[in-house]
Amino acid sequence: METTYYTLQDFFRSVGLPLQQDMNITVHRLAGLHGEKPISTPLFRTNYYSFLLIQKGRGRYSIDNHRFELGPGSYYFTNPGHLKSFAIEELLEGYMLTFSEQFVKQHFSGDFYTLFPFLIHESTPVMRLDQSIMDELAVIFEQMLREYNGSSMFKSAILTKQLAILLYKTKELLLTHKTGLGLQHRSAEIVSSFKKMLNDNFKDMATGKTGKIRSVKEFAEALNVHPNYLTNVVKDETGKPASTWVQERTLAEAQALLNNTTLTVSEITARLGFSDTTHFSRFFKKRANLSPTAFRQAARL
Numbered sequence: 001m002e003t004t005y006y007t008l009q010d011f012f013r014s015v016g017l018p019l020q021q022d023m024n025i026t027v028h029r030l031a032g033l034h035g036e037k038p039i040s041t042p043l044f045r046t047n048y049y050s051f052l053l054i055q056k057g058r059g060r061y062s063i064d065n066h067r068f069e070l071g072p073g074s075y076y077f078t079n080p081g082h083l084k085s086f087a088i089e090e091l092l093e094g095y096m097l098t099f100s101e102q103f104v105k106q107h108f109s110g111d112f113y114t115l116f117p118f119l120i121h122e123s124t125p126v127m128r129l130d131q132s133i134m135d136e137l138a139v140i141f142e143q144m145l146r147e148y149n150g151s152s153m154f155k156s157a158i159l160t161k162q163l164a165i166l167l168y169k170t171k172e173l174l175l176t177h178k179t180g181l182g183l184q185h186r187s188a189e190i191v192s193s194f195k196k197m198l199n200d201n202f203k204d205m206a207t208g209k210t211g212k213i214r215s216v217k218e219f220a221e222a223l224n225v226h227p228n229y230l231t232n233v234v235k236d237e238t239g240k241p242a243s244t245w246v247q248e249r250t251l252a253e254a255q256a257l258l259n260n261t262t263l264t265v266s267e268i269t270a271r272l273g274f275s276d277t278t279h280f281s282r283f284f285k286k287r288a289n290l291s292p293t294a295f296r297q298a299a300r301l
C-alpha cells in the first residue's frame with residue numbers, strides 16, 4: 001500500500017534526503033532540493049498542498065490516472081489525498097511551496113475555501129506559462145522564500161498574505177488557461193461532492209445555519225450511498241476514510257477559532273456541536289497533543 005506523508009520533511013526522509021521543517025508551510029528553491037542526480041518515486045499521497053514552478057529541467061509526474069510532462073514554463077499544484085508520483089530526468093530549477101490545512105485555518109481569517117474552491121476537490125493538469133507570467137510568479141515565490149528564511153516575529157502572518165496573493169494569481173490562471181480536468185469516474189465524483197459538502201457544513205456552522213457537524217452516515221444519506229460505501233470510496237481515492245476527513249477538518253476549525261477569536265473553550269465547544277467541554281477537550285488533545293487552553297496560550301507567545 002502506498003504511503004501517506006503528513007509533512008514535507010517526512011517525505012524527504014523517506015527518499016534519504018535531509019530537510020528540516022518547523023512550520024506547516026515551506027518554501028524552497030528546487031535547485032538541489034531533490035539531490036544531485038535523477039530521481040523517481042513510488043506512488044504516494046500527501047496530507048498537504050504543493051505548488052511547483054519549474055524554470056529549468058525536465059521530468060514528469062502522475063496524479064491519479066493522469067500523467068504529465070514537466071519542463072521549463074511548467075506550473076502546477078496538487079491537493080491532499082491524491083495518489084501521485086514523480087520523476088526528475090534533468091535537475092530542476094524553480095520553486096516549491098507546501099502548506100497544510102492547519103496552517104491556513106490558524107492564520108487566515110476569511111472563508112478560504114470559498115475564495116479558492118480549487119483547493120477542495122479539483123485536479124488540474126500542468127499549466128504551460130509564457131515567460132512574463134513565469135516571471136510574475138517567480139517574484140511572488142522569491143518574496144515568500146525570503147520571508148520563510150527570515151526571522152520576523154510576524155512571519156506566519158506575512159506568509160499567509162503572500163500565500164493569498166499566489167492563490168489569487170493561480171485562480172486567475174485556472175480561468176484563463178481553462179485547465180480543469182473533468183471527473184473521470186463515479187468514485188471521483190462522490191469524493192468531490194463529499195469534500196464540498198464537508199466544506200459547506202463548516203461554512204453553515206460559521207453563519208449559524210446549522211449547529212452540528214454532519215456524521216459520515218448523514219453525508220452518505222445526502223449522497224444517496226451507504227455509509228460503508230462512502231467510507232471505502234473516500235479511502236480508496238484519498239488514502240483516508242471519510243471519518244478522518246471530518247475529524248481533521250474539525251480540528252483545523254477548532255484551532256482557527258482558538259487562534260483567531262476570543263470565544264471561550266465552552267463557546268467553541270458549542271459552536272462545533274460537541275456535547276460538553278470534556279468531550280471537546282479530549283478530542284482536541286488526542287489530535288493536537290495539547291489541551292485547547294494550552295494550544296491558545298502557545299499560539300499567542
